[in-house]
Amino acid sequence: AQKVTQAQTEISVVEKEDVTLDCVYETRDTTYYLFWYKQPPSGELVFLIRRNSFDEQNEISGRYSWNFQKSTSSFNFTITASQVVDSAVYFCALSENDYKLSFGAGTTVTVRA
Amino acid sequence: DADVTQTPRNRITKTGKRIMLECSQTKGHDRMYWYRQDPGLGLRLIYYSFDVKDINKGEISDGYSVSRQAQAKFSLSLESAIPNQTALYFCATSDGYGYTFGSGTRLTVV
Numbered sequence: 001a002q003k004v005t006q007a008q009t010e011i012s013v014v015e016k017e018d019v020t021l022d023c024v025y026e027t028r029d030t031t032y033y034l035f036w037y038k039q040p041p042s043g044e045l046v047f048l049i050r051r052n053s054f055d056e057q058n059e060i061s062g063r064y065s066w067n068f069q070k071s072t073s074s075f076n077f078t079i080t081a082s083q084v085v086d087s088a089v090y091f092c093a094l095s096e097n098d099y100k101l102s103f104g105a106g107t108t109v110t111v112r113a
Numbered sequence: 114d115a116d117v118t119q120t121p122r123n124r125i126t127k128t129g130k131r132i133m134l135e136c137s138q139t140k141g142h143d144r145m146y147w148y149r150q151d152p153g154l155g156l157r158l159i160y161y162s163f164d165v166k167d168i169n170k171g172e173i174s175d176g177y178s179v180s181r182q183a184q185a186k187f188s189l190s191l192e193s194a195i196p197n198q199t200a201l202y203f204c205a206t207s208d209g210y211g212y213t214f215g216s217g218t219r220l221t222v223v
Contacts, residue, residue: 009153033210043201045214091155099144099163099209100171103155 003027004094006104013082014112021077021107023092029053034068034075035093035101045091051075082111116140119204119215126194126222134189134218136204144209145187147171147179150201150217159202162187194222 005024013019025034036048049059051068059066063080079086092104117138126132138145143164148156158171160179168179176198178190191198199222204215 004155006155035212043219044216045203047211050211093156095212099207100158100161101146101156101205101207101212103148103157105153105155 002104003096003102004092004104006090006092006107008107009105010108010110012110012112015083016081017111019079019082019086019109019111021079021090021092021109023075023077023104025073025075025092025094027073027094027096029096031097033095035091035095036066036075036077037091037093039089039091039106041088048077048090079109082109084111084113087111114139115216116213117204117206117215119202119218121218122216123219124221126220128195128222130194132191132194132220134191134202134204134220136187136189136215137185138187138204138206138213139185140206140208140213141184142206142208142213143184144207145181146205146207146212147177147187147189148203148205149173150203156203159189191220191222194220196222198222 032053034051038046065078067076089106089108091106094102120135146161147159150156157173162168162181180188202218205212
């Protein structure tokens with residue numbers, strides 16, 4: 001069964017629009033970590049955020065913000081005032097007590113000038 | 114130097130050839146991983162190792178083998194490459210809290 005679901009395959013927006021990427025996860029562990037990674041066209045994986053299961057506070061980092069809701073098993077990611085440089089594939093991932101990282105299928109974000 | 118170094122960065126090989134992808138890390142972590150990325154499928158775990166004597170299959174290990182030569186080195190082999198093994202391969206290391214990825218190896222099997 002898929003542990004991490006990113007329902008949106010592709011999102012296209014015009015520069016300065018906000019974009020929200022959905023992530024729903026499935027786990028029976030009480031302790032786990034959630035991650036978001038960015039993969040620009042160059043191909044490397046860029047770490048964006050790690051959140052543990054006991055910290056449900058929303059987080060903001062510049063134009064990026066994350067909304068973690070354990071009640072709905074979701075960890076959504078919003079880019080505010082998108083820019084062309086935000087064009088990339090974004091992955092949500094889950095690390096459980098088995099110390100393996102499970103990825104969603106990724107969401108391709110295209111920001112048009 | 115990068116924390117996790119993968120070699121080669123790009124490789125084109127022929128069907129049936131044996132090929133090895135190498136990974137080394139300077140983080141000093143015991144846990145190392147090999148992932149494969151295909152478009153629309155995200156990254157899938159091929160093999161992982163929690164120490165030099167511990168090797169485990171991931172969800173898509175068929176057609177692959179690994180060797181953990183040292184704490185810092187974890188290589189992935191394709192014994193007889195086939196075209197559907199064309200993909201982007203990532204090596205990673207972890208301290209159980211965070212994960213550090215290499216830059217990836219783009220492998221094409223023709």
